[in-house]
Amino acid sequence: MQLSEPGRTGDGVERLTLAMRDLWWLRRARLRDADGPCTLTGARILHILHVTGAARVSDLAAGAGVDISVASRQVSVLEDQGLVEKATDPADGRSHLVQITATGTTTHEGIQTGQLRAVAEALSTWSHDEMLQVAASLERLRTDLVESGLFHGSATSATSATDTTKVTA
Amino acid sequence: MQLSEPGRTGDGVERLTLAMRDLWWLRRARLRDADGPCTLTGARILHILHVTGAARVSDLAAGAGVDISVASRQVSVLEDQGLVEKATDPADGRSHLVQITATGTTTHEGIQTGQLRAVAEALSTWSHDEMLQVAASLERLRTDLVESGLFHGSATSATSATDTTKVTA
DNA sequence: CTTTTGTTTGCTTGTGGCAAGCATCTGCCT
DNA sequence: AGGCAGATGCTTGCCACAAGCAAACAAAAG
Secondary structure, eight states: OBOOOTTOOOOHHHHHHHHHHHHHHHHHHHTTTSSTTSOHHHHHHHHHHHHHSSEEHHHHHHHHTSOHHHHHHHHHHHHHTTSEEEEEETTEEEEEEEEEOHHHHHHHHHHHHHHHHHHHHHTTTSOHHHHHHHHHHHHHHHHHHHHTTSOOOOBOOOOOSSSSOOOOO | OBOOOTTOOOOHHHHHHHHHHHHHHHHHHHTTTSSTTSOHHHHHHHHHHHHHSSEEHHHHHHHHTSOHHHHHHHHHHHHHTTSEEEEEETTEEEEEEEEEOHHHHHHHHHHHHHHHHHHHHHTTTSOHHHHHHHHHHHHHHHHHHHHTTSOOSOBOOOOOSSSSOOOOO
8 A cells, every 4th residue: 555656746844744644653553563561651661761760750751741640550560560660759758769670671672672673674775874864864853843842742762871772662 | 851862873773763763752642632533543544545545444454554343443433424435345245445525535634734734834944855855765764664564554645646735644 | 737749549531452243255066 | 057165344242451630649838
């Protein structure tokens, strides 16, 4: 079911919007499988924790773009799985500081490397520079979309300081 | 919550994967709002019908990447709303050919133009050529991901033959 | 003491998947 | 040709589960 006309140079906004939607939809189609032992939201929380270190539940909710109650429950599940630890914030008895555990980090890396391997295989014909170029485009796209205020959500991409491949869900 | 390091030129696969994930997540964060009177899947079905003309339920399911039962139910809902029509396939009494109605087309265009306007506003600083370039990148990305077999899903981007802006949800 | 803030929990809604059921078509065997 | 078995297309019942809203609760702030 491929109906696009690649050579067509129509309205830029239109082509870009459509291309984005199709890419988004691809992710949706993939939801069931490949997100490891966690929920998509759970994996995202794991990611945020991996990148930012400790965070409060409300921060995780904001970062994942979900209701606080959802974040709270997800954290509970992750805690039961031993992937995160929750401790009362010493500075504020109301908040709980959530931190990723060693197991959580391992899980996170597992999800991560699985995704990287899949993408690497899918784009095996691409050159390194091409990937970097497209990545830059995507990053800029995301930045501008977020800054426009259309999306209330986070944008938490990062590569860890270490040389190992760690990113996220 | 922006933690990426834009200038960094790390592993191409890694940066690209992360950028893709963040963009995907943006869509997720947006789910609640802006998809008109339809379910996301419903809107997708409407889109597929708009592009391909009549289609069978199983085709819609495959195109949307959902279970046939889900597609069946969505079609029923769309039919109740008067957005599509269902008729028995003259060539095969088992299948039902689904077609978009005039009302459905109108609804579809409404969703579409809303999305286009939002993106246009968000990317108001982009030049036309930049948009086309990034769109081409996204299209290629999608194509290669789909062809790799990682995604069982559809990829239904198209612009209608008319000059009006019609694509889809 | 009242108000505000951070989190948890009960309830509801809705999408989606699996499996059973039903109708129709196809192919084989007599 | 007639007819039966299997395959195919769709529908529906049932269930799982994520997500949101609102109420409850705890702790801090004024």
